[in-house]
Amino acid sequence: MNFTEDQILALAPDDASKKSGKEQANPSKWSNTGIDEKSLWGECQGSGKNPYRTQVDLANIAFKCSCPSRKFPCKHGLGVLLLYCRERSLFAAKDSPAWVKEWMDKREEKAEKKQEKTDKPVDVEAQAKRQQQRLKKIDNGVEELQLLINDIVRNGILNMPEKGPALFTNLTKRMIDAQAQGLAGMVRELAEMNYFKENWQNSFMDQLLRIYITITAFKNKETLNDNLSGEIKNLIGFTQSPEELKQQEGLNDNWFVLGKQTVQQEQLFVQRNWLLGINSGQYALVLQFYVRSQLPELNLIPGSVVEAELSFYRSICPYRAIIKNTDKTISPKQITGFDNWNSLMKFEKEKYIRSPFIFELPFFINTVSLARLENKWFLNDVNNVSVPIVCDENKLHALLAVSGGKNFSATLIGCEGVYEPIGIFINNNYFIL
Template sequence: MNQAGVRWTTEQVLALAPDDASRKAGNRLSTAGPWSDAGGSGSGVVWGLCKGSGSKPYQTIVDVTGPAYKCSCPSRKFPCKHALGLLLLWAADEQSVVEGEAPGWAGEWLEGRRKRSEEKTEAGTDRSGAGKQADPEAAKRRADRRAGRITAGATELEQRLTDLLRGGLASAEQSGYGLWEETAARMVDAQAPGLAGRVRELGAIPGSGPGWPVRLLEESALLHLLNAGWLGLDRLPEPLATTVRTRVGLPSPADGPPVRDHWLVLAQYDSSDGHLTTRRIRLYGRDSGRSVLVLSFGPAGRAPQLALPVGLMVEADVTPHTGGGQLRADWTEQFGAPSPILGPPPGGSTTAAIEAYGTALRSDPWLDAWPVTLSDVIPVPEPGGGWQLADADGESALPVASAALSRPGLWKLAALSGGAPVTVFGECGHRGFHPLAAWAEDIPGIVPLT
């Protein structure tokens, strides 16, 4: 199957798996044995029948331009092991998945997707008319009530920080985590989840090892700055005010005209807080030079629906969110099939990366990290057990974030380099550099590190 001249790699398929168990199960179904009537079309659709435990085989179909999946199995995972196995077979064995006409059951699903897409487009054209049916006064009253609760929560939190400093930072270790969790719960009651999350992070610092008082003071200062920003919101310029609203937990709207570009999918990784799974997808616009962060959410234990394979370039519209220094955007509409990334985004030195992060902090002082590409750097171990990415010319270096030290991606990066310079994409922040993808001169294509 041509699929615009590109089949995914095994790594790109496995990056879509919701968990390790799904990866292993998908690998077991990646050979031709369990499959019958497997095929694909040049428009980017793959289908097949997979033999299962029942009398009827499972009907599996994947639209790789989405990607989107459909399987008749009862699994609640997304994508299921059958979809992963089919994609792995398609990626590795051109003889087993040949181009042809979609069977009836696959055609019905594709027709349904086409109709839903048309209905969504029509609904979008009527958006302004539908919005007039809402009650703006009722919405304003709800917003005012929530703002009042957040103000009360921020005022209470300011008193909590004042008590902490008056009693000395050592008191935080003595009081334990329970008091911080109680404060966080009160911020949840105040409908300020952003404040609640930062309070929980404060509570974990006293037990985080040597140097914790300095880290606690730094994070307390940032939290105080956020409280002060909310309490003085009417005196802030609008971009910064929008950023403050977002940081305390209010939703940031996707506003403005969509940005159409050829987006390089550079990284995709998931995190969970026990209640919600958050998927972060880092994109770079080939034509605009713009960096974008797309977020997708799913319930705990289940992968979010949106998945974009790392290493491919997709022509699409994204709609940016408002706010100072805001990178977040919504994935709006895709045009055509993806194609391989031919090379990394433009990069620079470690000094330039630090400067870029510092510039971004002017618009968003609570920004944890900024996406950058480092050119000609070498991963080097440090005597104390850490790692750093050093410029090949020896001018400067960036420490690797401690959270990345225990992950296999770091060792994959070290093996890829072998002591030679590489290009690395990742997130540069006050905790160090988190590598997410890399390129080497003698190895074709992108190497995901997540």
């Protein structure tokens, strides 16, 4: 298992934890360190009488520590992993001590119990009644949204920079009241849109039409096939439960973690993890939602490969998924993606043609190089086709430094011919930008 410091620090819940975690990566603080196939552990002398016992589940990247911190992972968890990254010789391979074994056994037991819980029968009648009531609320919310969209297109969008943020913030709240969480999220994007950006009208109309298409499809849900109807319901806010998803047949593969992004939406953290199935070529988005001081269920490390089975949400273009089960995390060797821009864009257009609900995808492209025209940057493929990239100064410098202007493979996020590189693969190493 080869993690870089950046990858480990990406697990920190906040910047303060990053700093404290670095401070804990000090050999003089640790004793009784060790590692086995599944776990890594150590004892850290804190301010108390007894040292804190810190342990890491290496397969699922989970942490446990006897310290009183309410942060997950705590500074000791990050510290021990950073220390392992810096000085592996301090971690002898040996059998785990009883306190680590106990925790690992409990984790396995918990996973089994969770499985059993899903097998318990539910009160179908009561559930149907609740669904009915919710559907009514959502129908009302959808109607309200439709009326507002009509008003906007009737009067024109010119005054949106002044009116938009307040108007859509309000509407987001009403969609939450209508129990249409998905719609609320879509409307929130209109509230948070940068109306000072040049050509904001394009982004605005894109999002408005996405909402319009979604609610129109929802109104006609009875006429749609299962997958499309399922997708629309997910978009509106009827998310499939993880338990239900886990019942589905999944896709087993070695999943390369292309990148990770965490954004805060009010009290909630939304973590996006982009994955690529090395054998299947399937892309996947794994979302995790958690509140501050809570540990996301999974810690996926960009640049690593997880042997896992993924279950996809119902969709005409399966993309959003959950990890049904993972076996272990390994280091990547060779990743293959699109050979050129033409094949990438063909794939992208096919997705768009099949589904109007997909708008931003990850892509992994082989063998590109940096090109420049004045202050604009491009990636040229093997056929010398140039496509512009969106890149802030820091990312650009990292890209230049790591590539040296030579060929590399890259992970990009974007749509319709404009992409942002988020990671590059060169000389068997993956660098997060």
